[in-house]
Every structure is written in C-alpha cells, then in structure tokens.
Amino acid sequence: MSTFRKTILITGGAGFIGSHVVRLFVRNHPDYLVVNLDALTYAGNLENLKDVEDAPNYLFVKENLLNAEGLDRVMETHRPDGIIHLAAESHVDRSISSPLDFVYTNVIGTVNLLNAAKKCWDGQFDGKRFYHVSTDEVYGTLGATGLFTEETPYDPHSPYSASKAASDHFVRAYGDTYGLPFVLSNCSNNYGPHHFPEKLIPLMINNVLKGKPLPVYGDGKYTRDWLFVKDHALAIDLIYHKGATGATYNIGGFNEWQNIDLVRLLCRLMDQKTGRPEGSSEELITYVKDRPGHDLRYAIDATKLKSELGWTPTVTFEEGLSQTIDWYLENGAWLEHVTSGAYQDYYAQQYV
Ligand code: NAD
Ligand code: DAU
Numbered sequence: 001m002s003t004f005r006k007t008i009l010i011t012g013g014a015g016f017i018g019s020h021v022v023r024l025f026v027r028n029h030p031d032y033l034v035v036n037l038d039a040l041t042y043a044g045n046l047e048n049l050k051d052v053e054d055a056p057n058y059l060f061v062k063e064n065l066l067n068a069e070g071l072d073r074v075m076e077t078h079r080p081d082g083i084i085h086l087a088a089e090s091h092v093d094r095s096i097s098s099p100l101d102f103v104y105t106n107v108i109g110t111v112n113l114l115n116a117a118k119k120c121w122d123g124q125f126d127g128k129r130f131y132h133v134s135t136d137e138v139y140g141t142l143g144a145t146g147l148f149t150e151e152t153p154y155d156p157h158s159p160y161s162a163s164k165a166a167s168d169h170f171v172r173a174y175g176d177t178y179g180l181p182f183v184l185s186n187c188s189n190n191y192g193p194h195h196f197p198e199k200l201i202p203l204m205i206n207n208v209l210k211g212k213p214l215p216v217y218g219d220g221k222y223t224r225d226w227l228f229v230k231d232h233a234l235a236i237d238l239i240y241h242k243g244a245t246g247a248t249y250n251i252g253g254f255n256e257w258q259n260i261d262l263v264r265l266l267c268r269l270m271d272q273k274t275g276r277p278e279g280s281s282e283e284l285i286t287y288v289k290d291r292p293g294h295d296l297r298y299a300i301d302a303t304k305l306k307s308e309l310g311w312t313p314t315v316t317f318e319e320g321l322s323q324t325i326d327w328y329l330e331n332g333a334w335l336e337h338v339t340s341g342a343y344q345d346y347y348a349q350q351y352v
Pocket of ligand 1: 087
C-alpha cells in the first residue's frame with residue numbers, strides 16, 4: 001500500500017521543461033509520488049535531475065512511448081492518478097530533416113499513452129487527469145499584429161508542429177469518444193537552465209563561449225514570445241490542479257522579441273558577464289540560410305489563464321535571461337557533456 005496521497009506520471013521528465021516540472025512537483029508535493037518516464041533520447045539527461053534523484057517521492061522509469069506493452073506495465077505497476085505528458089521530439093530543425101521520428105514519438109507515442117491510460121483507468125475516471133503539454137506552433141504564424149487565443153484555428157507548418165497538432169487532436173478525440181478526462185495547454189518559447197544547446201538561446205550562449213559564429217536564420221526578423229521555463233512549470237502545476245476538464249489554456253509571457261534583437265541583447269549580457277570587450281560577441285553574428293517554412297511570428301494571449309486561474313509570470317525577461325546565462329557559466333561541465341559526441345554530428349549537418 002502506497003504511503004503517498006497521489007501518484008503522478010510525468011513523461012519526458014529528463015528533458016528541458018520536463019525536468020523543471022518534475023523538480024517542482026517533487027518539492028511542492030511531498031505527498032505525491034512522482035514517476036518520471038523517459039526514453040533518454042539525445043535530449044533527455046538525468047543530470048538535469050541530480051538534485052532530486054534521491055528524494056523519497058521520486059522514481060525514474062526508462063521507457064519509450066513507442067513500446068505500448070511497456071507503457072501498460074508502467075501504468076499497471078504505478079496506477080497513477082494523473083499523467084502530465086511532455087515527452088516529445090521538440091526541435092523544429094530536426095523535424096525538417098527527420099519528420100518520421102516526430103510522427104512516431106509525438107503522434108503514435110501519444111496515442112500509445114492515451115491507450116495505456118484508458119486501459120488502466122478502465123472507465124473509472126473519477127479523480128483522474130491526462131494533461132497534454134503542447135505548443136503555440138500548432139496555430140501557425142501571425143502577421144505583424146494579433147495574438148494566438150485558444151480559439152485560433154490550427155494551421156501548423158513544420159513537421160514538428162503538424163505532429164504536435166495531431167497529438168492535440170487525438171487527446172481531444174479521446175475525451176470526446178471515451179470520456180477520458182483531459183486538459184491541454186499550448187505554450188510559447190521557453191528558455192532557462194538545462195535548455196539543450198540546439199535551440200536559439202543556449203546555442204548562442206554556447207557559441208559565444210566557444211568563440212564560434214552566431215547563426216541567425218534569414219534576416220533575423222522572426223519573432224518569438226519568450227517565457228522563463230520555471231514560470232511554465234508553475235503554470236502546469238496550476239492547470240493540472242485547477243484547470244477545467246476538457247479545457248485548453250494558452251501560456252505565454254507577453255514578451256515578444258525579434259531574433260536579431262534578442263541575439264544582440266544576449267551578446268551584450270555575455271560581454272558584461274564574461275569580461276569580454278564591449279561589442280566583441282556581436283561581431284560573431286552571422287546570417288545563414290533560412291529555415292524552410294519558417295513561421296514569422298508567434299505571440300500568445302494568456303488572458304484566460306490569468307483571469308480564470310490567476311497565473312502571471314513571476315520572473316521578468318531581464319532577470320530570467322541573467323539567471324539563465326549565469327547558470328550556463330556555472331555549469332560548464334553540463335554543457336561539455338551534452339555538446340560532445342552526437343551533438344557535433346548534428347551541428348556539422350545543420351550549419352555547414
Ligand atoms: P526536450 O526535447 O528538451 O525533452 C523531451 C524529452 O522527451 C526528453 O527527455 C526525451 O528523452 C523524451 N523523449 C523523446 N522521445 C521519447 C519517447 N519516444 N519516449 C519517451 N521519452 C521520449 O523537450 P522540451 O523542450 O522540454 O519540451 C517538452 C514538451 O513541451 C514537448 O511536448 C514540447 O512540444 C512542449 N513545448 C516545448 C516548448 C519549448 O519552448 N521548448 C514550448 C512549448 C511546448
Ligand atoms: O513556440 C514554442 C516552440 O518553441 C516549441 O514548441 C519548440 O519545442 C521549441 O523548440 C521552440 O521552437 P522554435 O523553432 O521557435 O525555437 P528555436 O530555438 O529552434 O528557434 C527560435 C527562433 O530562432 C526561430 O525563429 C529560429 C531562429 N534560430 C534558431 C536557431 C537554432 C536562428 O535564427 N538560428 C538558430 O541557430
């Protein structure tokens with residue numbers, strides 16, 4: 001008999017956002033058993049969870065979403081009250097070179113998890129919840145004005161966003177068809193500690209440290225809406241506990257930046273924090289060929305989350321970026337570990 005009040009299964013907990021969600025749940029909910037299910041792909045790293053790995057309410061299970069029998073076993077063993085599903089292939093550029101990997105994990109993997117939940121819960125849905133973590137990229141792109149709301153029609157353009165859109169549709173379909181109690185959120189671009197350096201912000205920090213070119217796609221005028229990862233984790237905790245069943249919540253920081261302005265800001269902060277001569281990091285900026293199908297602008301209207309559940313970001317962009325850079329400067333070993341081996345092959349293919 002478990003001594004814990006609840007068991008929560010978190011998928012993708014060894015990844016960037018997942019590790020922040022796991023840490024938050026392990027620390028904020030000592031009466032929950034937190035089971036982290038992750039296949040440990042190139043993006044999954046148990047080093048991200050060193051500080052909670054010995055906690056009495058934390059368990060790690062290495063399993064792949066593509067192993068349906070394995071998922072059934074995990075569900076049967078732990079009989080979780082809730083699932084927070086973050087595991088995914090998450091990088092747009094990789095989805096352009098290997099779209100099928102995204103179909104397998106994001107679409108088939110999500111359907112496997114839905115089936116495992118449905119089978120284990122077997123119509124006894126009282127107190128159960130399937131929380132699907134998704135992205136604002138499913139809405140496609142905005143022009144110069146406007147914001148994505150929860151009612152914006154889906155219009156994905158990359159294999160990544162198409163696979164996430166499909167997974168969102170499957171989650172809602174399982175709600176409509178089988179009564180599976182779900183909640184869903186679509187978030188804007190996250191940044192913060194433990195972010196894999198194939199994504200814009202950590203890639204630029206890493207390249208400044210290595211004195212390598214800073215590759216800006218196209219004209220650099222693409223716009224993203226940046227949110228500190230710990231504020232996303234707090235939103236997930238709130239939505240998991242207080243969100244309405246069957247509802248969707250947009251999460252974003254009301255914090256739009258054109259890529260080139262953001263890279264210049266990062267360069268200035270890196271010069272200040274590392275004692276490099278002012279302006280020297282900016283000299284590394286190099287315009288490179290554009291991403292095919294590149295969405296011009298993402299911007300989230302998070303009014304529903306604010307007004308219905310009272311969420312607001314706790315960290316300003318200045319504080320968040322500063323904390324993020326400090327974390328990378330203090331965690332050179334983490335950066336070295338994740339940028340050795342397969343990372344070098346990926347980088348050579350993507351940028352040369
Ligand atoms: P990430 O790539 O850093 O981590 C993904 C994790 O999933 C890794 O630990 C990996 O090992 C695991 N995983 C991948 N394939 C798996 C499989 N087949 N079986 C089991 N585990 C597998 O991703 P992230 O940036 O932390 O994103 C997490 C979730 O949040 C994703 O669903 C993503 O679509 C969504 N999201 C991300 C952002 C962002 O800015 N990063 C924004 C909005 C939404
Ligand atoms: O909007 C949410 C999404 O944000 C998440 O769903 C994805 O999982 C996450 O990866 C992120 O997607 P983006 O494609 O917006 O993030 P990325 O960091 O890859 O790129 C951000 C912007 O920077 C984008 O306009 C492309 C550009 N870019 C990116 C890289 C890696 C560059 O100009 N140069 C680069 O080297």
